[in-house]
Amino acid sequence: MRTSIATVCLSGSLEDKMTAAAAAGFDGIEVFEPDLVASDLSPEEVRSRAGRLGLTLDLYQPFRDFEGVTDDLLAANLRRAEARFAVMQRLGVDTVLVCSNVGTATVDSDDVSAHQLRRLGDLAAAYDVRIAFEALAWGRFVDDYRRAARIVALADHPAVGTCLDSFHILSRGHDPAGIEEIPAEKIFFVQLADAPRLAMDVLSWSRHHRLFPGEGDFDLTGFVAHLLRAGYAGPLSLEVFNDTFRQTDTARTAAHAFRSLVWLQDQAARRLDAGPLTRIAEAAPPVGVDFVEVKAEDTGEVEATLDQLGLTFRGQHRTKPVRLWSGGPARMVLNEQHAREVEPVVAGLGLVVPDAAATERRAHDLGVQPVHRRSQVDEARLAGFLAPDGLEVYLVDAPGPDAEPTWVEEFEHGLPRDTADSFTGVDHVNLVHSWAEHDEAVLFWTAAAGFDAPAATQVASPQGLVRSQVVRTPDGRVRLPLNVAPAVSRDYPEHVALHCTDIWAVASRAAGRGMAFLPVPDNYYDDLAARFGLDPGLLDRLRSAQLLYDRDGAGEFLHFYTRRVGRVFFEVVQRLDGYDGYGADNAPVRLASQARVDRVERTARESAAGPAAGARGRPRT
Ligand SMILES: O=C(O)c1ccc(O)c(O)c1
Numbered sequence: 236m237r238t239s240i241a242t243v244c245l246s247g248s249l250e251d252k253m254t255a256a257a258a259a260g261f262d263g264i265e266v267f268e269p270d271l272v273a274s275d276l277s278p279e280e281v282r283s284r285a286g287r288l289g290l291t292l293d294l295y296q297p298f299r300d301f302e303g304v305t306d307d308l309l310a311a312n313l314r315r316a317e318a319r320f321a322v323m324q325r326l327g328v329d330t331v332l333v334c335s336n337v338g339t340a341t342v343d344s345d346d347v348s349a350h351q352l353r354r355l356g357d358l359a360a361a362y363d364v365r366i367a368f369e370a371l372a373w374g375r376f377v378d379d380y381r382r383a384a385r386i387v388a389l390a391d392h393p394a395v396g397t398c399l400d401s402f403h404i405l406s407r408g409h410d411p412a413g414i415e416e417i418p419a420e421k422i423f424f425v426q427l428a429d430a431p432r433l434a435m436d437v438l439s440w441s442r443h444h445r446l447f448p449g450e451g452d453f454d455l456t457g458f459v460a461h462l463l464r465a466g467y468a469g470p471l472s473l474e475v476f477n478d479t480f481r482q483t484d485t486a487r488t489a490a491h492a493f494r495s496l497v498w499l500q501d502q503a504a505r506r507l508d509a510g511p512l513t514r515i516a517e518a519a520p521p522v523g524v525d526f527v528e529v530k531a532e533d534t535g536e537v538e539a540t541l542d543q544l545g546l547t548f549r550g551q552h553r554t555k556p557v558r559l560w561s562g563g564p565a566r567m568v569l570n571e572q573h574a575r576e577v578e579p580v581v582a583g584l585g586l587v588v589p590d591a592a593a594t595e596r597r598a599h600d601l602g603v604q605p606v607h608r609r610s611q612v613d614e615a616r617l618a619g620f621l622a623p624d625g626l627e628v629y630l631v632d633a634p635g636p637d638a639e640p641t642w643v644e645e646f647e648h649g650l651p652r653d654t655a656d657s658f659t660g661v662d663h664v665n666l667v668h669s670w671a672e673h674d675e676a677v678l679f680w681t682a683a684a685g686f687d688a689p690a691a692t693q694v695a696s697p698q699g700l701v702r703s704q705v706v707r708t709p710d711g712r713v714r715l716p717l718n719v720a721p722a723v724s725r726d727y728p729e730h731v732a733l734h735c736t737d738i739w740a741v742a743s744r745a746a747g748r749g750m751a752f753l754p755v756p757d758n759y760y761d762d763l764a765a766r767f768g769l770d771p772g773l774l775d776r777l778r779s780a781q782l783l784y785d786r787d788g789a790g791e792f793l794h795f796y797t798r799r800v801g802r803v804f805f806e807v808v809q810r811l812d813g814y815d816g817y818g819a820d821n822a823p824v825r826l827a828s829q830a831r832v833d834r835v836e837r838t839a840r841e842s843a844a845g846p847a848a849g850a851r852g853r854p855r856t
């Protein structure tokens with residue numbers, strides 16, 4: 236279907252927004268009146284610029300507070316409208332959004348509102364303009380799309396139809412199935428927005444917290460399915476009021492927005508099994524983590540930590556300054572290539588997928604930037620893509636059960652794989668995003684990479700509450716907790732958690748090898764006793780081994796953390812009896828302890844390391 240985006244979604248000038256929308260792939264835009272009013276461009280210039288960019292101008296909006304008024308006010312409102320219609324004629328836009336009256340309505344009558352919209356329709360027709368009447372969720376009398384559609388039916392005027400906005404309908408919990416009762420020719424326009432479920436007044440929710448489809452809690456796929464069953468064939472347009480998206484790079488946000496519409500059409504097409512919707516390549520979710528790559532100018536300190544944790548050095552790459560360590564099927568790649576002045580960062584993630592070519596095609600269809608690992612002719616070619624935060628995600632076809640991937644053979648002069656160690660794999664990789672990247676990252680991991688996004692949580696840190704959104708494959712074999720870094724912190728660390736079957740042994744070996752555990756305060760163990768009523772013997776063992784503990788309905792969780800090296804640290808975990816969480820209640824203790832250690836170590840590190848490189852060692856775009 237045709238795609239469109241309201242200029243209010245994007246940052247910058249009207250020109251910036253138009254250029255970015257066209258470059259991202261949108262067919263058209265909704266011109267938000269304040270964007271035009273604030274622009275240097277005349278309506279004629281906007282029109283010709285749109286033509287050059289190949290964009291249609293699909294809607295002019297909003298016209299406010301029209302219906303349900305006294306006769307005096309009606310006359311004034313018609314005059315106001317006529318001035319707008321004249322501007323629309325200069326712009327060449329044929330549809331105006333009229334949102335339901337929130338301020339001046341005093342007459343609560345469908346008949347009166349219908350009569351007044353009919354008057355507006357007569358005036359509009361003289362300018363070749365159509366009226367798309369939208370029920371705002373906080374309208375004075377009209378706050379339900381079904382009532383707006385009833386009024387439109389009563390108005391019974393060819394220039395008067397309705398605009399359906401998913402936010403106003405779904406935020407109020409109104410059943411969208413009623414869309415199918417509206418005659419298709421009366422649905423003049425459709426606006427799409429997702430949102431997180433929030434308990435707050437609906438106006439503030441709408442003006443600040445809308446999200447692109449796929450990033451919130453609304454069922455946009457079902458919404459689009461109703462539209463198509465109703466016979467709607469106009470554009471699908473994004474109207475997302477969001478303070479973050481109004482502050483992020485215009486071109487990047489437009490591309491991010493377009494991805495959400497491509498994904499949504501594909502989802503709806505799958506549900507309907509037909510329709511005029513864009514389809515994209517199908518790809519099954521990842522089935523495992525093949526490797527995690529840490530990049531640094533000098534990986535020595537990270538490797539010392541891996542050694543203390545009990546991983547095995549597997550060798551040096553034949554041709555590159557890259558080294559491999561493994562613990563069971565958990566593989567860590569330590570990369571010093573092109574890493575001048577880079578402190579250790581999580582730079583890459585290898586995902587085992589059932590069909591790498593299919594996942595590559597799907598990512599391509601969603602406009603994700605590809606990456607390829609340059610390799611020698613006889614080396615495995617790794618293909619993949621860039622996550623929004625710059626993480627390189629590589630795709631590896633699933634090897635046979637228990638087999639190591641063939642690329643492992645490129646590493647030489649190391650020790651053989653230790654088949655007796657207790658590591659069973661990478662449990663999770665905790666990635667950290669800036670506030671500006673977070674929603675884009677959620678859409679990226681779910682839409683392009685096949686992850687699910689269960690309900691988000693918040694974790695208390697010394698800098699306040701941190702948003703935490705886990706994305707995980709449906710079977711839980713790959714888990715990525717995504718945290719938003721506090722705004723004040725530019726070098727917030729990320730971590731790799733390794734799962735093992737005997738954490739007591741791993742911890743005691745690490746202690747024996749001199750590993751500096753992240754210290755756990757005594758108060759934590761007192762609190763643990765109070766919270767869980769643990770057996771005193773177990774409590775003592777936890778305290779002396781500096782292990783953290785958690786329990787859920789299914790089982791128990793034991794874990795510990797290393798100190799950070801650059802922007803990386805490690806966690807070792809053991810899940811017992813199907814424990815499914817991440818020790819979230821322990822995160823505040825971990826974050827506070829890290830802050831204490833950081834304070835002590837920062838001075839030393841800063842004087843030794845010189846200027847810090849950007850995130851993941853590359854400049855951000
Ligand atoms: O928040 C508003 O006022 C507003 C304006 C126009 C719209 O289409 C809308 O959905 C909301």
Ligand SMILES: [Mg+2]
Nearest residue numbers: 369400426474
């Ligand atoms: Mg709207």
